[in-house]
Amino acid sequence: MAVSASGYRGRFAPSPTGPLHMGSLVTALATWLDARAHDGQWLVRIEDIDYPRCVRGADTDILQTLERLGLVPDEAPVWQSRREALYADALHRLDMADQLYPCGCSRKEIADSLLHVRERHQTLGYPGTCRNGLNGKLPRAWRVRVPDGPGATICFDDRWQGRQCQDLETEVGDFVLRRADGLWAYQLAVVVDDGLQGITHIVRGADLLDSTPRQIHLQHLLGLPTPTYLHVPVVVNTVGEKLSKQSGAQAIDTSAPLDALRMAGEHLGLRNVGKDVKDWLERATADWLQRLTTLPAVAGR
Numbered sequence: 017m018a019v020s021a022s023g024y025r026g027r028f029a030p031s032p033t034g035p036l037h038m039g040s041l042v043t044a045l046a047t048w049l050d051a052r053a054h055d056g057q058w059l060v061r062i063e064d065i066d067y068p069r070c071v072r073g074a075d076t077d078i079l080q081t082l083e084r085l086g087l088v089p090d091e092a093p094v095w096q097s098r099r100e101a102l103y104a105d106a107l108h109r110l111d112m113a114d115q116l117y118p119c120g121c122s123r124k125e126i127a128d129s130l131l132h133v134r135e136r137h138q139t140l141g142y143p144g145t146c147r148n149g150l151n152g153k154l155p156r157a158w159r160v161r162v163p164d165g166p167g168a169t170i171c172f173d174d175r176w177q178g179r180q181c182q183d184l185e186t187e188v189g190d191f192v193l194r195r196a197d198g199l200w201a202y203q204l205a206v207v208v209d210d211g212l213q214g215i216t217h218i219v220r221g222a223d224l225l226d227s228t229p230r231q232i233h234l235q236h237l238l239g240l241p242t243p244t245y246l247h248v249p250v251v252v253n254t255v256g257e258k259l260s261k262q263s264g265a266q267a268i269d270t271s272a273p274l275d276a277l278r279m280a281g282e283h284l285g286l287r288n289v290g291k292d293v294k295d296w297l298e299r300a301t302a303d304w305l306q307r308l309t310t311l312p313a314v315a316g317r
């Protein structure tokens with residue numbers, strides 16, 4: 017693993033569910049700019065373990081589009097589908113540490129019991145039904161325990177959004193690491209990979225803000241360092257939905273790479289100047305850290 021003089025290692029971690037669109041390009045660009053502005057390394061990891069959602073060929077399509085836009089990773093990309101043994105190993109370690117239990121609840125049972133406990137204003141997340149045993153149910157998924165009481169609140173200082181706190185016990189509950197369908201949960205795979213790949217700075221869309229405390233909890237349990245976080249605002253369509261394949265986002269047009277970068281740069285509030293891709297990226301890199309100092313959540317800190 018190469019470490020640059022600055023020690024910074026960042027990554028873009030797309031799920032190959034379709035081609036790169038303006039929403040995912042904004043994230044990719046922010047990750048690249050932050051790495052370059054810190055003289056760091058920029059990696060790409062294909063998060064392709066939610067098999068039913070993956071689209072064949074979307075991974076190479078994303079990598080080619082990035083390259084056309086001048087965003088070339090410093091190390092060979094990795095695919096999560098080839099790293100499943102690492103997730104199994106982490107799950108085993110959590111099990112040995114008695115942090116894990118099998119859960120036999122169906123979605124419907126969880127929804128019903130939540131309705132019941134919510135009336136008593138206790139929790140918004142999984143109510144811990146199987147914490148003390150399956151009660152005759154068949155094991156379906158594997159859940160990790162979250163702390164109780166004051167230790168359940170996890171806070172972090174986001175470089176874009178400011179301070180964030182979440183009470184894992186009441187807002188999330190014990191969460192799934194291995195799903196009932198046998199697939200690895202995103203939360204586990206992302207923490208294992210960020211840890212093993214030595215990622216120091218995570219930049220991604222703000223739709224993942226509320227996953228971060230779960231990931232910090234897993235880092236603590238697995239003895240992994242906590243990276244710094246920066247969550248960029250998500251791009252929404254005209255009716256306010258997050259841009260995604262489901263909400264009808266269009267693929268980036270690689271025949272006009274500078275236009276695509278300019279649109280993404282505008283969303284990030286960059287000055288947006290440059291005569292070609294290389295020039296634009298250089299100027300945007302020079303602007304990036306300055307741009308971050310103007311954010312309301314961080315200005316004046």
Ligand code: GLU
Nearest residue numbers: 029030031063206220224
């Ligand atoms: N694969 C996730 C996604 O495309 C991103 C994961 C991350 O950046 O932590 O939404």
